[in-house]
Amino acid sequence: MLNFSFLYKKSSSDVFHAFPLTRCELLLSRLSAGLICTLIPVFVCYISFGVLSAFFPWIGSLTQLVYYLLHTVIIVLVCSTFSLIFVISAGSMFDLGVSLIVENVALLVVGSIFDSILQETLLGYDNYSVSDIMYNLSPPYFCGIGLGRADGVVKDGISAQSIEFLIRSVIYIIAFTVISILLYNKRKAEKGGTAYAYKFMYLICSVLAGICGGYLLGYLFAYDVANPVFFIFMTVGAILTSVVYGVVTNRGFKKIGHAVLMGGISAAIIISVAVSGMTGGFGYSNRVPExxxxxxxxxxxxxxxxxxxxxxxxxxxxxxxxxxxxxxxxxxxxxxxxxxxxxxxxxxxxxxxxxxxxxxxxEKELLSIYKSDERLNMIKGEVDLEKVSQLSLYFYQNDEYIQVDITNAEAKEFLDVYWLDVQNCGTEVLEDTYYNIYELNGYSKSEDYYFNFMLEASYNTFVNTKQFVTEHNLIERAKAEK
Amino acid sequence: MIIAKALTKKFDDKIALDNITMTIPDGCVYGLVGSNGSGKSTLLRLISGVYMADDGEICVDGENCFNNPAIKSQIAFLGDTPYFLPQSDLKEMAQLYSSMYPDFDYEIYNHLLTVFPLNQKARLSTFSKGMQRQAALILALSTNPRYLLMDEAFDGLDVVMRRVLANIVMDGVQQRGMTAIIASHNLRELENVCDSVCVIHNGKIISNGSIESLRGNMHKIQVAFSEVPEMSVFDSLYVMKAERTGSLLSLVVKGNEDEIMQFINSLNPLYAECIEPTLEEVFVYELEVVGYDVKNILS
Incomplete structure (x- = not known):
C-alpha cells in the first residue's frame, strides 16, 4: 500500500506519472518492490528455520518448511494482488483502508447472513457454516483455508485439494493482476485525493455495509426473517448504515440522497434473498433426490x-x-x-x-419410519448389551421423572417389550409430548463413551413396556435408590 | 512540436479545458498565462502524459503522449509543488531519475549543482521551498529534455535565482533546441523570457501568438493640447482606448507608428509622445475590447 501512496497525492502523482513508463510497467514495478519487501523477511525466517531444523528436529523437516514457504508465498501473492484492486480504485489512503476493511469483513458477514437466511428458508436449518460460500467469494478466507491445509499437505502429501488450491491461487493472482492493470490504465490521475477513483468500489462497499447494518438491526428487533418487523427495521438499518458510510466517504452530507439509495439497494437485496428463500428458492427447497x-x-x-x-x-x-x-x-x-x-x-x-x-x-409415512427395522437395528446395534455397564432407565411417571438403574438382562428385556409395543402402536406416538419418552442410558466400555437413547413412546398405549415397569418395580426401586 | 486538437479535459462536472486547439513550435519558450483554475496546469499535465484527455488529442512529435514512454522520456515536467521520495536526498533522487530517463546527464547535473549550490547529501525534506524548487529544477534539467514543462516556475525563487533560471532555460533553447513551456499567472514574469504567449481563461484560449506579433502595432500615445479637440477628430485612427486627464489625453492606438504620430502632430499638440506598451498592457487592451474582465484573468 505504501508503494502506491503516490497515487493519492497530486505532487507525487505528477512525478510518478510523468516518468517514462507505461502504467503497466509502473504498476508491476511498484508491486514487485512491495512484494520483495514483504517476502524478504519471510525467506529469512524460513532459511533460519531450515538451518535450525538441523539442530532441532521438532521444528520440522526441510520438505515441510518448503511446503509452508510455498504456501506462504502463494498466499502473499493472492492477498497482495487482491488488495491491489482496492489500491488502484481508492483515491486516498484513508478510503483505501476503509474499503479494504469493509470489503473483507463485510464480505464474510454478508456471506454468513445470506447463508443463514437461505439455509433457514430453503433447507430448514442453519448450521452456521459459511465455509463454502466464503471459500469461493473471499480471497482472504480462501487464503486462510489454504494456509490451514498446508499442514495436511505436509503430513499426507500433495492431494487433489492442494492441487486445486494451487491452481485457483494462480488463477486468482493472474486475474487480480490483470484487473488491476486494466483499472490502472483507465484510472484518472486527478482522482488522487478524492475518496475513490472508481465509483464501483464505493457502491460495492456501501451496499455491503448496508446489508450488514440492515440485517443487524432487523435481527435485533425480530429474530425471524419471516417477520414483517424484521423487514421494517432491516430497511431502516440498511439506510442508516449506508448514510454513515456515505458521510464518511463524501466527508459530509453532500450526497445523502445517493447514500439513501444505496441503503435502499442493500435492503432490496436482503428482501429479495429472503423472499426467494421463503418462496422455495425457485424450487430448490422442494428438490428430492432420485x-x-x-x-x-x-x-x-x-x-x-x-x-x-x-x-x-x-x-x-x-x-x-x-x-x-x-x-x-x-x-x-x-x-x-x-x-x-x-x-x-x-x-x-x-x-x-x-x-x-x-x-x-x-402419519402413515412417519409411522413406517418409526416402526422400521432400521430404527430397531440401529438401537440394538449401537448398544451391545454384552459390553455395556452402568445402565439406567429414565422416564416420566405420575407427574415426576423416574431414574432407575437396571441390569443388562433387564435392558434387553425392556428393548424387546418396547419393540413389541412399537410394532403395535398407532399414530398416538407422533404426538409432540416431550415426556412420552424412555431414555436408556449407559456406558460403553469398548467404545469408552456414555450413551443415551431417547426412545419415543406413548405411555398409555405401550402396555407391554408399562407392564415391564410394573413387574420390575422400577418406580419403587427408583425411590429406594434416591 | 506539440499539437493539441480539440482537447477537452473535465474534472467531474467542471470543464478544465474546453475544446482547445493550439500548436507549440519547437525551440521556443512558450508562456501559458491565466488566473488560478484557468486550465494551464491541466494543459501541462496533459502534455506530460500525467492526465488522460477526455476528448480530442494532444500529440508531441506526432505521437500521443499518454502511456507513451518514448515521448515521455523527452519531457521533463516540473509541477507546482516539488515531490521527492520520503527521506531521500538529492543524490538518491538523481539516481532514481537517471534510472528512469535514458538521457539523464550527470555532466549537466554536476554543472547545475555549481549554479544552484545545494547539499547533495542533505535530506530534501529539510530544504526550504526555494531550495526544493532548485533541486527539482536540477533533476528536471539533468534529464536533458527536449521539452521542459514548468508550472509556476519562478515560485519560491529569489530575484537572482529567477534570472539564473531564465538564463538556463534560454541557453537550453538556443544551444539544444529545447522547447520550454512555462505556466504562470503572472504575465510580467514571462515577458522577458517567452517568445510566444497563450492566455487561457476558463479552459479556453483567448489569445495566442508571438510576443512581437501580439505587441505588434499597438502604441500608447500621450498627448497634451492647449484646447483638447473633440474625440471625433481621432476617428481616422484605430483608437482602442482613450483617457482624458485635464488637457492630457492618453490614447491606445493600433496602426503604423509614423502615420499615427504624423496625424497627432498635425493637430498641433503642446506635447506628444509614443510609448511602447508592456505585454500586460497589450493583453489588457486587446482583451477588454473583446469583452473580457482582464484584471481578473491576469491578476
Whole structure:
C-alpha cells in the first residue's frame, strides 16, 4: 500500500506519472518492490528455520518448511494482488483502508447472513457454516483455508485439494493482476485525493455495509426473517448504515440522497434473498433426490439418527412432505415433529433438508419410519448389551421423572417389550409430548463413551413396556435408590 | 512540436479545458498565462502524459503522449509543488531519475549543482521551498529534455535565482533546441523570457501568438493640447482606448507608428509622445475590447 501512496497525492502523482513508463510497467514495478519487501523477511525466517531444523528436529523437516514457504508465498501473492484492486480504485489512503476493511469483513458477514437466511428458508436449518460460500467469494478466507491445509499437505502429501488450491491461487493472482492493470490504465490521475477513483468500489462497499447494518438491526428487533418487523427495521438499518458510510466517504452530507439509495439497494437485496428463500428458492427447497443417485440415507426423527440402506421409505416421506406442504402448513394447533433428511449422493455431494412437520399430513409415512427395522437395528446395534455397564432407565411417571438403574438382562428385556409395543402402536406416538419418552442410558466400555437413547413412546398405549415397569418395580426401586 | 486538437479535459462536472486547439513550435519558450483554475496546469499535465484527455488529442512529435514512454522520456515536467521520495536526498533522487530517463546527464547535473549550490547529501525534506524548487529544477534539467514543462516556475525563487533560471532555460533553447513551456499567472514574469504567449481563461484560449506579433502595432500615445479637440477628430485612427486627464489625453492606438504620430502632430499638440506598451498592457487592451474582465484573468 505504501508503494502506491503516490497515487493519492497530486505532487507525487505528477512525478510518478510523468516518468517514462507505461502504467503497466509502473504498476508491476511498484508491486514487485512491495512484494520483495514483504517476502524478504519471510525467506529469512524460513532459511533460519531450515538451518535450525538441523539442530532441532521438532521444528520440522526441510520438505515441510518448503511446503509452508510455498504456501506462504502463494498466499502473499493472492492477498497482495487482491488488495491491489482496492489500491488502484481508492483515491486516498484513508478510503483505501476503509474499503479494504469493509470489503473483507463485510464480505464474510454478508456471506454468513445470506447463508443463514437461505439455509433457514430453503433447507430448514442453519448450521452456521459459511465455509463454502466464503471459500469461493473471499480471497482472504480462501487464503486462510489454504494456509490451514498446508499442514495436511505436509503430513499426507500433495492431494487433489492442494492441487486445486494451487491452481485457483494462480488463477486468482493472474486475474487480480490483470484487473488491476486494466483499472490502472483507465484510472484518472486527478482522482488522487478524492475518496475513490472508481465509483464501483464505493457502491460495492456501501451496499455491503448496508446489508450488514440492515440485517443487524432487523435481527435485533425480530429474530425471524419471516417477520414483517424484521423487514421494517432491516430497511431502516440498511439506510442508516449506508448514510454513515456515505458521510464518511463524501466527508459530509453532500450526497445523502445517493447514500439513501444505496441503503435502499442493500435492503432490496436482503428482501429479495429472503423472499426467494421463503418462496422455495425457485424450487430448490422442494428438490428430492432420485433413488438411483443416492449412496446412503440418514433420517433424524424421534430423537434418533437412523441409517437406511434402502432409501425408499425415507424418499416416500420426503416426497409426501413436499406434495402435501406439510412442512409449510404449521400453525399453533399443529402437532409438529422435527425431521432431517440427510442424503449422501453418488457424486460425493451431500444433500440435507430439515423440516418442522405437521405430522397429520404424513402419519402413515412417519409411522413406517418409526416402526422400521432400521430404527430397531440401529438401537440394538449401537448398544451391545454384552459390553455395556452402568445402565439406567429414565422416564416420566405420575407427574415426576423416574431414574432407575437396571441390569443388562433387564435392558434387553425392556428393548424387546418396547419393540413389541412399537410394532403395535398407532399414530398416538407422533404426538409432540416431550415426556412420552424412555431414555436408556449407559456406558460403553469398548467404545469408552456414555450413551443415551431417547426412545419415543406413548405411555398409555405401550402396555407391554408399562407392564415391564410394573413387574420390575422400577418406580419403587427408583425411590429406594434416591 | 506539440499539437493539441480539440482537447477537452473535465474534472467531474467542471470543464478544465474546453475544446482547445493550439500548436507549440519547437525551440521556443512558450508562456501559458491565466488566473488560478484557468486550465494551464491541466494543459501541462496533459502534455506530460500525467492526465488522460477526455476528448480530442494532444500529440508531441506526432505521437500521443499518454502511456507513451518514448515521448515521455523527452519531457521533463516540473509541477507546482516539488515531490521527492520520503527521506531521500538529492543524490538518491538523481539516481532514481537517471534510472528512469535514458538521457539523464550527470555532466549537466554536476554543472547545475555549481549554479544552484545545494547539499547533495542533505535530506530534501529539510530544504526550504526555494531550495526544493532548485533541486527539482536540477533533476528536471539533468534529464536533458527536449521539452521542459514548468508550472509556476519562478515560485519560491529569489530575484537572482529567477534570472539564473531564465538564463538556463534560454541557453537550453538556443544551444539544444529545447522547447520550454512555462505556466504562470503572472504575465510580467514571462515577458522577458517567452517568445510566444497563450492566455487561457476558463479552459479556453483567448489569445495566442508571438510576443512581437501580439505587441505588434499597438502604441500608447500621450498627448497634451492647449484646447483638447473633440474625440471625433481621432476617428481616422484605430483608437482602442482613450483617457482624458485635464488637457492630457492618453490614447491606445493600433496602426503604423509614423502615420499615427504624423496625424497627432498635425493637430498641433503642446506635447506628444509614443510609448511602447508592456505585454500586460497589450493583453489588457486587446482583451477588454473583446469583452473580457482582464484584471481578473491576469491578476
Amino acid at each position: 433413488k438411483q443417485d443416492i449412496e446412503s440415507t440418514y433420517i433424524q426423527a424421534f430423537d434418533e439418527y437412523i441409517y437406511f440402506s434402502d432409501p425408499q421409505d425415507v424418499l416416500t416421506l420426503h416426497k409426501k412432505l413436499i406434495e402435501t406442504g406439510a412442512a409449510r402448513k404449521i400453525d399453533n394447533n399443529s402437532n409438529t415433529l422435527r425431521v432431517t433428511f440427510d442424503y449422501n449422493l453418488k457424486n460425493d455431494k451431500t444433500m440435507t433438508r430439515e423440516f418442522w412437520v405437521d405430522t397429520s399430513f404424513v
